[in-house]
Every structure is written in structure tokens, then in C-alpha cells.
Amino acid sequence: MSRHIKGLTGSQATLFPEILDDFVSKENPVRVIGVFVDELDLEFLGFKGVKAKNKARPGYHPTTLFKIYIYGYLNRIQSTRCLER
Incomplete structure (x- = not known):
């Protein structure tokens, strides 16, 4: 079992025939953020996952x-509830 919940890749098909990439325009800054973070060595920067002590959801x-x-910072969204939308 994985230690983390992995999000879907942009090219992965969902339950319906649409591809997630189809919902995001080519000019959307989200694509730049994704490429930027994917190119970083997050482990070197100190990002580590935390393993749950019990059998809880990862x-x-x-x-x-x-x-x-980063998306929230660039769009001046401070609340996680606003990010959820």
C-alpha cells in the first residue's frame, strides 16, 4: 500500500471518456506550476511524507x-476552503 494518495496524471482517463487535460486550457498557469514542481527535487528541498501511525487513510x-x-499563493487565496472550490 502506498504511503501517499497520488493524484491522477493529466493524461489519465477518468470514469467517463474525458481526459483530465481536456478540462484545463493550454494557456492556464496551472500547467506551468505543474511542470515547475515536477522538475524540482523535493526530497533535496526537505519535503518528506509522513507515515500514519495507525491504519488510517494515507x-x-x-x-x-x-x-x-503555489497555486493558492499566486492567486492570493489564503483559505484552504477557498482553494477547495
């Missing part, structure tokens, strides 16, 4: 959380 992967954090 946490989200640090790469996914970092992408969301």
Missing part, C-alpha cells in the same frame, strides 16, 4: 500539496 503526496500551495 496522506496526500507532498508534490500534489505543494502544487496546490
Whole structure:
């Protein structure tokens, strides 16, 4: 079992025939954030996953959380509830 919840890749098909990449325009800054974070050596920068002590659901992967954090910072979104939308 994986230690982290891994998000879907942009090219992975969902339950429906659509591809996730189809929902994000080619000019969207989210694509730049994704490429930027994917090129970083996050382990070297000190990003480490935390393993749950019990059999609880695994946490989200640090790469996914970092992408969301950068998106929120660039869009001046301070609340995680606002990011959720």
C-alpha cells in the first residue's frame, strides 16, 4: 500500500471518456506550476511524507500539496476552503 494518495496524471482517463487535460486550457498557469514542481527535487528541498501511525487513510503526496500551495499563493487565496472550490 502506498504511503501517499497520488493524484491522477493529466493524461489519465477518468470514469467517463474525458481526459483530465481536456478540462484545463493550454494557456492556464496551472500547467506551468505543474511542470515547475515536477522538475524540482523535493526530497533535496526537505519535503518528506509522513507515515500514519495507525491504519488510517494515507496522506496526500507532498508534490500534489505543494502544487496546490503555489497555486493558492499566486492567486492570493489564503483559505484552504477557498482553494477547495
